[in-house]
Amino acid sequence: MIPAIQHQFEFWRHLGQMGGYFNQYEGVSSLFPKDTTWPSKIFDLKEHHIIGLKNKIASYQLAKSVAVEENETLENLLQAQGFRQTSSVAAMTMHNTAEVEYANYPEIEKVMDAFGAKMFAKIASKSFGYTIYESTIAPLIHSKKVQLFIGRYQRDYVSCGIVFQDSIGDFGLHMIGTKRKFRGFGLGKKMTEHLLATALKNDSEFIHLAASKLGAPIYHKLGFQHQGYLKSYTI
Structure with a gap:
């Protein structure tokens, strides 16, 4: 399996374990x-278990x-069972050569409490166009593998992002978002660089x-290389 996708699956698994679902x-x-x-x-799907998916x-x-x-x-088997593709995203990886440095931004704060979790959920919901509940985010505050961040623009909290460390020590950047009306100011790029700085400081290879x-x-442009695609299907 492509390492970036294996990392993504581990991140999802950790979300569910922390939240109890x-x-x-x-x-x-x-x-x-x-x-x-x-x-x-649904993930970690094996070919010979596709037929039973519809019933479950x-x-x-x-x-x-x-x-x-x-x-x-695998995709042909899914389509034969009536599943249709809904999205495709690029799985990307950066090799830490210790030659890249990014500045930390004081307007980006680490989420440490219920207020931060609430702000993160609101920002993410408006950024991605679907509801993300505070109850989903709050358990992650207590995880040693997850760091959540929210970013301010003037007086408003407008951007968000997550850093997750997997079981082999690699870091991943997740849920990088900016509220729609605040896009175009470079806030997403700042959040990405802040998350990268966090990973680099922790010596993620x-x-x-x-x-x-x-x-x-x-x-x-930031140094990530395309490794393959992660596709989503639904029925």
């Missing part, structure tokens, strides 16, 4: 929190969204992220 079944892992669409996700989804045992590493055989089609060229 991770389930491991034979041939598939699942996040299925109650009363929320994020981070509802119909009986509300699993979420509707399936994330898979780009794989023609590789740093991972998943990027949209629009975001991939920006991350490439």
Whole structure:
């Protein structure tokens, strides 16, 4: 498996374990929190378990969204069962050569309490266009593997981002967002650089992220290399 995608799956697993909504079944892992669409996700899917997915989804045992590493055989099997592709993001990795340095920004704060979790959830919801609840974010404050950040612009909290350290010591950048009306001021770039600085200071050999089609060229300029695609399907 592509390291960046393996890292992403571990991040999702950790979210679910901290929040109490991770389930491991034979041939598939699942996040299925109650009363929320994020981070509802099926991943770690094995080919011979695709046929049973529809029944488990119909009986509300699993979420509707399936994330898979780009794989023609697996994707054809999903499509044959009536699943359709909804998105494709680039799995990207930077090798830490210790030659890149980024400044910390004083307007970016680490989330340490319930107020910060509430602000993070509000910013992320407005940035990504779907509801993210404070109850999903709050448990992450107590995780030793996760660091959450929110950024100010003048008097408003407008940007967010997460750094996650996986089981082999690699760091990943997640949930980098800026409220729509504050885009174009370089705030997302500042958040990305702050998260990168955090990873670099912790001597992460590789740093991972998943990027949209629009975001991939920006991350490439920062030193990230495209490794493959993470695709989402639904039914």
